[in-house]
Amino acid sequence: MYMYLNGQIIPEEEAVISVFDHGFMYGLGLFETIRVYDGHPFLLDDHLHRLNEGLQEMNIEKSFGREEIVSVIQYLLEKNDIKNAYIRWNVSAGNGMIGLQTDQYIAPNTIVYIKPLPKAEGIMEKTGQIVTIPRNTPEGAFRLKSHHFFNNILAKREIGTDMTIEGIFLTNEGYLAEGITSNLFWVINGMLYTPSLRTGILNGITRQFILSLAENMGIVIKEGMFPLDILADAEEVFVTNSIQEIIPIKRIDTYGYKGLKGTIASVFHKEYRKYSNQLWSVKELGGIKE
Incomplete structure (x- = not known):
């Protein structure tokens, strides 16, 4: 190459x-x-x-x-x-x-x-696993996409090489944070939840896209500091990043979800594919960015 x-x-x-x-x-x-x-x-x-x-x-x-x-x-x-x-x-x-x-x-x-990469086609599904090592805090005012990845490496060692598993961080205080290489979302009663940037997570580009898309679709968005047990009430969970796009999660530890059968994740994925060969910025959608 x-x-x-x-x-x-x-x-x-x-x-x-x-x-x-x-x-x-x-x-x-x-x-x-x-x-x-x-x-x-x-x-x-x-x-x-x-x-x-x-x-x-x-x-x-x-x-x-x-x-x-x-x-x-x-x-x-x-x-x-x-x-x-x-x-x-x-x-x-x-x-x-x-x-x-x-x-x-x-x-x-x-x-x-x-x-x-292969031409984008179907949607994939993964299993989530809460990792024991907490998400480290940003070294400055906000998290940079920097060379400092040892925290992620330690988490990856916990889950091993299985590409169908995504490790999920909690903060040191026990709040839901993000995946090892992804941002985290879940759905409860038709409302979209995601951890706030105040948890110290990366403000992912696909995260920004999903938030703008959700607002345009009239979906209520809740960003905040959420404990792990809120996932017991979720119907859908999915993670996002710029390479793997939108990945439904079928299970996190003992909690089970709709996975590929999830309605909202499927709609987001279809919209994502509709725009993936044309948009330059989330701003072209309108909507919000935290």
Whole structure:
């Protein structure tokens, strides 16, 4: 496969960066995972907004616009002869001396990974499992999609390699938080519930899409600090992320749900597919974002 590194399209085996990159030394880096549907990078503007906001928070002198990103993605798609793809747009702080740096990073490394995905078709189903390790708190004012993933790795070790299981975090106080690689939703009496950003979760791009879609459909949305036992009353549970889309959950520990038979998750999935090869931003839907 060919990938992108600092302005060049190169074979992946030729991609190298310095061992003095502070993304490697201190975890100062961010990434976005973007799914491309038949050549279209879905909700790209929202990914860029989150990325640029995070770069500013990390004091990395870099920002990206749609035209630049689309040009790179299209080139990678053509060079690798694929139309449907997983894109990881990664920005690492760049080189520095040994020791913590307070000055702005002015020469970050931009690395774009790509791998082919099958054409989007059916909806998948998973089982949820509450993990014992609590979700760590954000290191700053809000959670960044950063290189700091050890909390997620520890949770993944608990559930193992089975791809049909999604681990679900609780906060240290016992509130429902998010999946290891996803945001969490559930339905009670036709109302849509999801943990608040105040729990320290990532404000996922697909999460934002679902909230806007739900408001447009007239579905009551409840965001808050919810204990685990609220899931005993749920009829549907599903998780979301930008690559796996909307994934119904059929069971979490001893609680059973509708899974693939869930009405609201199915409607959301159909709407998601309707827009996946055309929308650039959640704003095109209207609705809300927390």
